[in-house]
Amino acid sequence: MAEIEITRAEVCVVACAEAWRGDGEVMASPFGTVPQIGARLARLTFEPDLVLTDGEAALMANTPSVSSGRDELVLEAWMPYRRVFDVVWSGRRHIMMMASQVDRFGNQNLSAIGEWARPKAQLIGVRGAPGNSLNHTTSYWVPAHTARSFVEHVDMVCGVGYDRAAAAGPSATRFHDVRVVVSNLGIFDFDTPDHAMRVRSVHPGVEVEEVLGATGFELVVPDPVPTTPMPTAEELELIREVLDPKALREKEIPS
């Protein structure tokens, strides 16, 4: 039997799933295809109590594939947008947002590139990032890790990082918890004395130099640098057969 090729996208799915490890009964809010598969994988394996929405106005009792139709969903409770804010402000949530830019201390931007008054590129807007990052655990997913997405300072602070939260005072730091940043190259955290971004692991097949070259600031690099775990056989089967049979993950992270 030929050796099974495990793709980078599949490694990223497991890396995202791991972000929710230990969270228990919280609302997992994944943005992007790979984090969506990851959150479902976490619920089917080590975090069975995670709460997932249907992407509309309800919570989903079952854990179907990310390409399933609405008739395949089993709904368990009502969760319109207005009620999502009750969850946000209660802290019972761990969101994984996308970041057009993320910086050394975990500030995130999805609002605008360039000068804010007349931006070079207007993006979607700050959305809920300022409130999310101050009220509950927040992680980020960056499918294309480059020196343009990992920058020294983001152009517009939407999600609040460790330095800006500290400067804003105790009300900002009280529930602040930027957990991890997952990219196509590795996993990053802020478990350093000054909360500067650290390489937690690089994905299999990625050299540390590649990560450093694609990052616009100085990363904290442990010695040795761990490698992100490969998916287990069980995880691989869930990803390929149950959660993403159409391989949408490969569109987000092409091999």
Next chain:
Amino acid sequence: MSDKRATVDDMVGELHDGMTIGFGGWGSRRKPMAVVRAIVAAGIRDLTVVSYGGPDVGLLCAAGRVRKAVYAFVTLDSIALDPHFRKARQGGTIEAMEIDEGMFYLGLLAASQRLPFLPTRAGLGSDVMAVNPGLRTVRSPYDDGEELVAMPALSLDAAFVHVNRADTHGNGQLLGPDPFFDELFLGAARRRFVTAEKVVEPGRLLDEGPIQTVTINRLMTDAVAEVPGGAHFTSCPPDYDRDEAFQKAYASAAADPEAWAAFDARFLQTDEAGYRAAVREASVAAGHGGGA
């Protein structure tokens, strides 16, 4: 009890240049688009538009009617970014008050409760405070002493929401899964307008859904108009889904001034009946059946 039936033209006839107007819905979902088109047709300008933004913001930007936009995001959902809104921002032709989604909610709630502000953690430490220098913080008078953002009331001159059903007295019913923040837009506004897919006699709303779907009561509304397809091309479940083909055409019209002029001439320089006919024609030409 008074009959609150009116036409969209009656409603828009109450608006003036420079007003602050809120639109219900969210992104490209259940937006009062017939009203938006009527505002364009009526030539009202210099508006401050307050919205969980979708093509309501984009269309008014494209038509040059917006002085200032108040928003947390502007998106078309299936198309992530509204190109008309981007163009206005990147061209520096509009003022922007960009705030957190939760701050936005609290701003409407404060206005609904006739309070000057409501406190929140959201905004602290972010550049929302920097790009909106008018925002202030407030210190808790209790032992915790926390310093929080004082989100000011987002008071509106007028609000428009589009619902599935309404009755002639101005009660409104939402049969889809999410009522969004429509109640708060109405609460925050001096003049409160509802358009509906269908307007029924009082007492008949329960024919189509349980009492808790009637989330808008007549205390919250001044006038109601029956506008079938009034949210087109945004979604209005369970009555209709988003018209994705039309939304694409709307987005493509941002490509250059000629494309916009063609879109404007075909779909906006006309009345509601003309719009519906043009949409039907476009839909048939594209090989789709229905239309609005």
